[in-house]
Amino acid sequence: MMNNQSYDSFWNTAKRGFMRMPTAIRWIIGSTTIVFLIQMLGGNFVNNLLFQAFAFDPSFPTVFIQPWRLITYAFLHVGFLHFLFNMLWLYWVGRSVEETIGPRSFTIVYFSAAIFGALLDAIFANIFGLNLVIGASGAVTGVLVAFAMLYPRAPIMLFLLPPIEARYFVVGWVLIDVLFIGKQDSVARLVHIGGALSGYLLLKAYKNGTDLSVIIRYFEYLFGKLKPSRKPRNNNMSIVRDVEVVEEVEQSELDEILEKISKDGYDALTKEEKQKLFELSKKK
Known part of the structure; x- marks a missing residue:
């Protein structure tokens, strides 16, 4: 009975922790986890099908005639550590970003970083190699840049290292990608750089007063999820x-x-x- 209670308590605790995540991060992590479980349970055959249909292909004309790949590649991962570290980084730095700019704006930052990173990779693909791209690293890098712009002095803790201010950590993160462009290490450096640039530009626009959520609000209104609220005016009120x-x-x-x-x-x-x-x- 104790074992059953412990088992039930573990899953209830995990469920409560998941539901306490900010809305957009909860949706992204939940969806990516489901896709990853399908990858793991499906084996090589299912993985190959998913990669062929949804990984980002920078070659011409695929990049234009299959535009869904600009987003779907960010839900695929090559292994457990690849998946784990992307989701951990997203949770660690993303929650304070989402709680500051809101779930709609956060969603725009995340997926714009994924899209911009993929497009930058496509632009230089003929120079640095035509390879399928998978993983949320570009999108996560955009969120990391957004975090550093909102909280530049916030400490980031790394194993066996002293706390590093977010602004310095992000500069080092991006600089490593710049220095290793073209290296045959199976890391999509250009996707990271594109994601970082997208995060920087969007947060700069946000700080200048731009409503990043306007695109999502438009689609919510278009599909009836968001309706303009108009309260009748009381002429007797001053x-x-x-x-x-x-x-x-x-x-x-x-x-x-x-x-x-x-x-x-x-x-x-x-x-x-x-x-x-x-x-x-x-x-x-």
Whole structure:
């Protein structure tokens, strides 16, 4: 009975932990895990079918006539460690990014990095080799760059190394890819660089006030999931122009929380501060 209780407790705990993930990250990790399990259970035959149908092929004209590969390749992985490290990095750095910019904007950052990385690889494929590309590394690199731009001083802990500020870690990460372009090491360096560049450009646009979620909101509206809310106006009510005052107070609170993250890291926030950050980020 104890063993059954422990087994049940483990799966309940795992389920609660999974459901507490931010929305977009939960969906991405869940979908990628399902695909990976299909790969593992299906063996070489299923793997080969998946690679031939969904891996990114930079050759002409495949890159144009099979555009779904620009996204589907990011759900495929070549082995357990490849899958594990991509999902761990996505969770570690992605959750604070999503909680800051919101799930829709995060989804745009993630998949834009995957797409841009694949396209950059296609541009230079004839120089550095026409190889099928799989893995979420390019998309994760875009998220990592976004994290460093939002929290440049946040410490990143690596095994047997002292804490490294996110901004320095990301520069080193990308620099390694630049230095090893063209090396025959089965790593899609150009995809990483393209993902990093996409993450940088999108976060710069976000900081300048661009609504990154507009594309997803458009499709939600198109398919009826998002409807404009129009409340009837009460002519007996007067208008109080205190919006600017409220926005100034909220911005001050947000600045204090972000300053704490930049000094001590996201995990140093209290439960109330994390909830406040999430609520304020949804209004931005």
